[in-house]
Amino acid sequence: MRTPARTLRHPSELLRAGLVPPERLPALERVAARYAVAISPALAELIDPSDPQDPIARQFVPDPAELEVAAEERGDPIGDDAMSPVPGIVHRYPDRVLVKLVHVCPVYCRFCFRREMVGPHGRPALTGAELDAALAYIRARREIWEVILTGGDPLVLSARRLRDVVRALATIEHVKIIRVHTRVPVAVPERVTRETARALKAAGKATYVVLHANHPRELSVNARAACARLIDAGIPMLSQSVLLKGVNDDPATLGALMRALVESRIKPYYLHHGDLAPGTAHLRTTVDQGQALMRALRGRYSGLCQPTYVLDIPGGAGKVPIGPHYIEATERAEGAFEVVDPAGRRHRYPPKA
Ligand code: SF4
Numbered sequence: 001m002r003t004p005a006r007t008l009r010h011p012s013e014l015l016r017a018g019l020v021p022p023e024r025l026p027a028l029e030r031v032a033a034r035y036a037v038a039i040s041p042a043l044a045e046l047i048d049p050s051d052p053q054d055p056i057a058r059q060f061v062p063d064p065a066e067l068e069v070a071a072e073e074r075g076d077p078i079g080d081d082a083m084s085p086v087p088g089i090v091h092r093y094p095d096r097v098l099v100k101l102v103h104v105c106p107v108y109c110r111f112c113f114r115r116e117m118v119g120p121h122g123r124p125a126l127t128g129a130e131l132d133a134a135l136a137y138i139r140a141r142r143e144i145w146e147v148i149l150t151g152g153d154p155l156v157l158s159a160r161r162l163r164d165v166v167r168a169l170a171t172i173e174h175v176k177i178i179r180v181h182t183r184v185p186v187a188v189p190e191r192v193t194r195e196t197a198r199a200l201k202a203a204g205k206a207t208y209v210v211l212h213a214n215h216p217r218e219l220s221v222n223a224r225a226a227c228a229r230l231i232d233a234g235i236p237m238l239s240q241s242v243l244l245k246g247v248n249d250d251p252a253t254l255g256a257l258m259r260a261l262v263e264s265r266i267k268p269y270y271l272h273h274g275d276l277a278p279g280t281a282h283l284r285t286t287v288d289q290g291q292a293l294m295r296a297l298r299g300r301y302s303g304l305c306q307p308t309y310v311l312d313i314p315g316g317a318g319k320v321p322i323g324p325h326y327i328e329a330t331e332r333a334e335g336a337f338e339v340v341d342p343a344g345r346r347h348r349y350p351p352k353a
Contacts, residue, residue: 003045007038011062018049019061027064036108036119037062040187043107046217055215055247060107066279075116077275079316088126088134092318096146099134101126101165103152106187111242111283113275118152139172146177155184155191163199170202179208186218189226197233210238211266214248219260231265238269241307243290244283251296258297258305268307273322276314291324299342
């Protein structure tokens with residue numbers, strides 16, 4: 001398809017770009033009235049409009065199935081609001097907080113766990129006074145070692161604004177780590193400049209950038225170059241991916257994604273099981289399928305390519321690894337274990353003498 005000149009935000013624009021058939025338009029208007037839509041030129045270019053199952057389109061082109069809300073789904077699936085002591089902060093674990101600076105993104109993922117909060121009609125950005133209150137909250141709690149800038153996508157902010165926030169965090173002695181979660185390097189690679197990298201760094205603090213990418217095609221030449229600008233500036237990168245039906249739920253695609261990340265000097269960090277966000281059942285796999293995929297990766301791909309498969313417990317109780325497991329206690333001898341190798345063969349591990 002021809003690359004659109006600007007971000008596509010309305011079903012009629014998707015129709016003009018050849019990404020949806022005309023008969024779908026009325027249903028998609030209803031989806032777009034409920035959940036934000038945005039497909040950046042860089043990601044639109046990656047879609048093959050002749051493929052009805054295109055894995056990039058599945059992530060960003062709205063689907064009438066989003067209007068069907070399953071009984072187990074909920075508006076705030078990981079319980080951000082229950083863990084928010086002041087606007088913009090989510091404090092779920094003792095040593096770290098999320099700071100949600102903005103609630104807008106360069107693209108809107110159809111499976112987004114914050115889909116009720118993000119978008120042009122979602123929650124507003126933090127005001128100056130709210131940001132001051134969030135910083136005061138962090139400053140007053142010496143146990144906060146790490147601050148995670150998320151949202152929305154913090155890299156939609158200007159380099160100057162990012163620098164101001166990072167510098168303010170850098171004045172807090174006990175904050176040692178600043179982590180930024182973003183989709184911008186794949187969605188709008190040209191936004192990631194050397195100035196962005198400079199803005200994210202602060203003397204005496206370690207900055208990490210975590211890229212959200214779900215399909216190997218997202219690691220385009222331009223996306224890899226954007227990541228290289230951050231990494232070459234001394235910012236280590238990690239990745240998080242969401243396990244998505246029809247996008248990356250087969251070993252070859254998931255393995256290719258992990259390899260593309262590692263080749264880009266990005267260490268795979270998390271593979272998230274799909275959250276129970278409303279209208280996203282058509283994109284979720286089962287946990288059994290996720291574990292089988294992780295087993296397939298373990299056998300066939302380098303240790304560098306192994307993310308941790310995690311589930312955010314619905315309601316906000318936290319994130320936990322959900323396997324698969326390779327070792328279990330055996331009843332045959334006290335302290336002995338049975339270990340399963342990547343090929344599925346069982347081996348005895350002896351008790352300590
Ligand atoms: S970039 Fe993140 S916050 Fe934004 S729509 Fe996608 S999943 Fe949601």
